[in-house]
């Protein structure tokens with residue numbers, strides 16, 4: 001039998017050959033890590049995405065296999081310096097400073113001067129990152145952006161950022177905002193994870209007020225903290241980060257996993273807790289024959305109206321898209337919805353609260369009403385052995401030997417966001433088993449799951465059952 005080492009090596013070589021063949025077929029070359037990041041025409045290629053995942057899984061498993069375990073575990077314990085360094089990068093505008101310096105890079109004494117910090121210390125931070133393939137040290141003490149660091153670029157000039165720092169992340173990809181949010185308030189809270197889990201008063205709590213976040217920031221839930229005077233920059237950055245996540249995540253699992261076309265002309269889709277409506281916009285573009293109501297808290301609605309005025313004013317004017325104030329912990333006023341849709345809502349709430357939201361929707365549902373949740377579905381690191389196979393879409397392709405069933409680090413984004421939710425809100429992303437347990441007794445039944453290799457998010461479709 002092939003050893004794990006050579007099986008991983010085979011996966012790598014066949015995967016790399018496939019990737020190069022796909023690029024060659026399109027007359028393109030694989031992007032250099034030294035060039036700035038730009039979305040490419042092949043980014044959405046299904047077969048490229050699938051092969052890339054296998055290569056990532058094989059490469060990281062190979063490292064886990066060959067690296068001496070004491071080195072792996074000791075380095076893992078030190079890895080918090082990476083996000084701490086990234087926070088410096090984002091706060092000191094280092095990506096933008098190096099973009100303005102151009103491909104010849106900048107010496108640390110100039111970087112220090114331009115960002116207003118100590119050149120030697122900034123240099124050590126950049127070297128740590130360059131050693132991890134984020135930035136390049138192109139000559140001793142001279143750094144430049146590379147493909148990975150440039151993904152943090154807001155695209156704005158340093159002068160413009162300094163002139164209006166609070167607006168730094170407005171109208172950007174949101175990646176820098178997301179990294180800023182994760183490495184600032186969430187990382188600062190995350191160091192209290194053990195304290196929270198080992199304290200009997202907080203260990204099993206489902207309250208946002210008892211989340212790890214509260215321990216760090218003085219018994220205040222994350223969202224309330226962000227809305228406090230003095231946190232205006234953080235709040236605006238959080239908004240930009242969430243919008244960025246929406247635009248970065250491929251929406252095809254949402255758009256294709258349910259037969260939206262089968263809904264009658266003018267059928268009503270309710271985007272519950274829809275934010276400014278960025279996901280309704282995706283649906284609206286694909287299915288303009290439907291009507292949409294975005295339900296939100298009152299303070300979000302003016303931003304939502306501004307968003308639609310800039311993106312699809314006609315939809316607002318014609319009434320095809322409407323905003324309605326609604327608290328999803330109160331009874332649902334809309335009784336004729338074809339679909340209740342929620343993206344990234346249920347993951348904000350621990351089971352007790354999530355069940356309340358689901359029950360209110362069920363109480364106002366017609367027998368034909370569908371509930372669609374668009375969220376991460378946490379893949380088990382173990383094989384499910386055919387469990388849940390009666391639900392279409394529940395089975396993921398079997399990972400080739402000797403890869404982990406969830407392809408290991410390919411699933412990092414999901415398991416890390418799951419912990420992010422625990423730290424911030426005492427909430428969670430869910431496995432299929434946890435999702436089935438969650439809806440038990442709410443009057444909803446999971447009937448199918450839509451996936452796409454281009455996005456880690458899934459579309460989970462529920463139908464009504466007798467309560």
Ligand SMILES: C[S@@+](CC[C@H](N)C(=O)[O-])C[C@H]1O[C@@H](n2cnc3c(N)ncnc32)[C@H](O)[C@@H]1O
Pocket residue numbers: 242246272273274275276277278279295296297300326327328329342343344345348
């Ligand atoms: C993570 S965001 C998701 C927004 C949107 N669904 C999206 O995917 O872009 C959670 C949203 O829930 C809204 N929200 C929080 N509590 C709410 C409540 N009790 N009733 C209605 N909306 C609420 C927030 O205002 C926020 O816009």
